[in-house]
Amino acid sequence: MARKIPEINAGSMADIAFLLLIFWLVTTTMDTDTGIVRRLPPPPDPNTKPPDIKERNVFNVLVNKNDRLMVEGRVGDIRTLRAETKEFLSNPANKEDLPEKRLENIPGLGQFQVSKGIISLKNDRGTSYDMYIQVQNELTAAINELRDELSKQKFGVKFSDLSDKSAIDAIQKAIPVSISEAEPENIGGK
Amino acid sequence: MARFKKEGSKELPAISTSSMPDIIFLMLCFFMMTTSTREVTLKVRIKAPEATEVQKLEKKALVSYIYIGPPTQTKLGTESRIQLNDSFRTIGDIAEFIFTEREARNEVDRQMLTTSLKVDKEVKMGVVTDVKQELRNVGAFKINYSTRKRAPKSNG
Numbered sequence: 001m002a003r004k005i006p007e008i009n010a011g012s013m014a015d016i017a018f019l020l021l022i023f024w025l026v027t028t029t030m031d032t033d034t035g036i037v038r039r040l041p042p043p044p045d046p047n048t049k050p051p052d053i054k055e056r057n058v059f060n061v062l063v064n065k066n067d068r069l070m071v072e073g074r075v076g077d078i079r080t081l082r083a084e085t086k087e088f089l090s091n092p093a094n095k096e097d098l099p100e101k102r103l104e105n106i107p108g109l110g111q112f113q114v115s116k117g118i119i120s121l122k123n124d125r126g127t128s129y130d131m132y133i134q135v136q137n138e139l140t141a142a143i144n145e146l147r148d149e150l151s152k153q154k155f156g157v158k159f160s161d162l163s164d165k166s167a168i169d170a171i172q173k174a175i176p177v178s179i180s181e182a183e184p185e186n187i188g189g190k
Numbered sequence: 191m192a193r194f195k196k197e198g199s200k201e202l203p204a205i206s207t208s209s210m211p212d213i214i215f216l217m218l219c220f221f222m223m224t225t226s227t228r229e230v231t232l233k234v235r236i237k238a239p240e241a242t243e244v245q246k247l248e249k250k251a252l253v254s255y256i257y258i259g260p261p262t263q264t265k266l267g268t269e270s271r272i273q274l275n276d277s278f279r280t281i282g283d284i285a286e287f288i289f290t291e292r293e294a295r296n297e298v299d300r301q302m303l304t305t306s307l308k309v310d311k312e313v314k315m316g317v318v319t320d321v322k323q324e325l326r327n328v329g330a331f332k333i334n335y336s337t338r339k340r341a342p343k344s345n346g
Contacts (some may be wrong), residue, residue: 010208011207013210014207017210017214017215017218021217024218024221025221028221033334033336034245034339035245036243036244036334037304037332037333037334038334039331039332040333042329043326123315123319124315125315125316126315126316128311128312128314129309129311129314129318130311130312133239133311133335134239134241136241137242140243141242144243
């Protein structure tokens, strides 16, 4: 006698599959890599002389092997670095010893005083990476804050919230990331 | 004028849920295919420094990673080592590494290739500088210092 086998209830199959799905979603770490983006300069050409830059246009930041800072010839502090960098790059009072500006016509902003200032960052071989990143971070923060201020003034929103491509370009042109990393030297030893 | 229909006789048949598991399985498969898990086992300890001004790296396919840090196996000492792909390498191997990374991408994307430096916070800059010089020499100018996001308040 052929007895009918009762059908297995497949109603909970969906729940099991959902559990699998959720397990997968939880376990895969979508580790989005974050970081500070920089552009390295091309290797120096031995035939061309480095361009002459006036002393007032250079902001010297040195980090030694004990992670101590020297900013513009004085002992510096990481906590004041951001404010100092901002003052250097914006030069609001048009001081004699802070960088010159050149008038540039930027589409979207009109005539704008672009600072000629360059931040020169020099580190020792013995500097810790953590300190180096902190300094880079403060310098980047200074530039970002200046960009935010300009963007708020001109477009009414923060730089990071700008969506218009031409507006972003204009701000980037008005306040460029002018961080130069000096050719490495071995001063303090390893 | 519509009237309320009498219940019972013309009830809507329940929607069949028998294909639900299949749909979910499809979703699962889709997720499994699209999420790419990195296949590198770290041989160096990397505790990335923290910073506030971090940017997200877009287009993961166009990023190659260089790991620098002290080895996880303590018998190998504490001197910072460079890891490319799955093994310890030296400064001299970086050029070749970059070239093979470039070969693996198609022509259009090669210019966009970013090198992400994943460096432990206690590493001395000497090694990092050497790596950077090497990257400059081979023309891999776009770099990224991998850092974790920190809340902007705690500064210093």
